[in-house]
Amino acid sequence: MVLGIGVSCKDMIGRRVCSGWRPLLLCLPLFFVFVHIMSVLELRQHSTAEVPQRKQYKKFDHLVFGPAAGEGLPDRLQCKGNKALTKTHFGASSKNLKAGSNISIVTVFATYNVDQQTNGKSLDSVTVGNISYNKVERSIAILNVFVNFIQETMPQSNIIILTNPSSKLPVERDRLTILPIQGDYSREMLMLQRIRSYIVFLETRAAEHSKLKGQVNHYIFTDSDIAVVDDLGQIFNDHPGFHVALTFRNNKEQPLNSGFIAVRGTPEGILRAKFFLEEVLKVYTSKFMKASRMLGDQLALAWVVKSHSSFDVRRFSRKQAFMDQISGASVLFLPCSIYNWTPPEGAGQFHGMPLDVKVVHFKGSRKRLMLESWSFLKSTSSSDIADMLCLILRSGRTKYDF
Secondary structure (H helix, E strand, O other): OEOOOOOEHHHHHOOOOOOOOHHHHHHHHHHHHHHHHHHHHHHHHHHHOOOOOOOOOOOEOOOOOOOOOOOOOOOEOOEEOOEEOOOOOOOOOHHHOOOOEEEEEEEEOOOOOOOOEEOOEEOOOEEEOOEEEOHHHHHHHHHHHHHHHHHHHOOOOEEEEEEOOOOOOOOOOOOEEEEEOOOOOOHHHHHHHHHHHHHHHHHHHHHHHHHHOOOEEEEEEEOOOEEEOOOOOHHHHHOOOOOEEEEEOOOOOOOEEEEEEEEOOOHHHHHHHHHHHHHHHHHHHHHOHHHOOOOHHHHHHHHHHHOOOOOOHHHHHOOOOEEEEEOOEEEEEEEHHHHOEOHHHHHOOOOOOEOOOOEEEOOOOOHHHHHHHHHHHHHOOOOOHHHHHHHHHHHOOOOEOO
């Protein structure tokens, strides 16, 4: 091989050039030039080769069952098919709250205009049970199931949906309020707007508190793709000292999941939670705007918490709830494995489903599983929530079509 600079490979490495004291002054520079040129030639060869495609995982339009994670563990749900073999620890009810206390579940929800018809055919139509949905319809179906689960397990609670004033949500239920809040609810800005809507909501509640005549209304802000499978009232009884509660998991980059935030409904609790979220919003807009569509809120939450020098991040790897002072608020950290259980983490780091799970979060491509779970629960009188949880546990490893 002859190089373009007039020196052969033999000249570079042979004795004629590389002898005596010359290797140090001449051979090494020429050798590095040779290596560089060979690297360029190799790169050109690879650039003409076919680039391997990222492996595409099939997403299913029906439930796919596998083994139930946690088999044999004494503190995990045990199943035989879709039948629960162990009793879940349900039963703590909001009726145990102090007199004059109520709970409201609050979520942010927005719909988007979608061109559903092309050449007379519906785009992205899916079928669950005997019902077919287009994109908008399945979003509303998820919202309806979100409400169904709350009214099944916490019938005395209120539900508040924060939304764009231009949205017309076809959801009418008892104890449900749709509250318009001005803002940017576009897909790109929805996570940022969610925090802003929470802050505006808490501002209005702080201003109205004087009219409640001593009545306390606690708030739990959640994603709309969750199922409340047990009463959440005990949080406020068992942990009387917190202002705001977050859920944590053993995840180095994203230890906090923003899909569940509880706020104590006292005047101090509401104001402390508002100030805390304002700090999160400030960090979000200054550091994480590139992630404004997804994950930015969770990154900002983690930054605010971990920026306190006294905070011990090793506690995120443990299973117990704990409390700390963050940005002037008493923050309660609750384990995701109980208060924000997700199917993929349930099959992984959670090692199944704890017997006292309270909230199931159908994040990502598991919205179908949320609708299928509610359909299963109501399909037969012999099925109860524990059996439904077995269905979720056995089918949650799979990604679905929505």
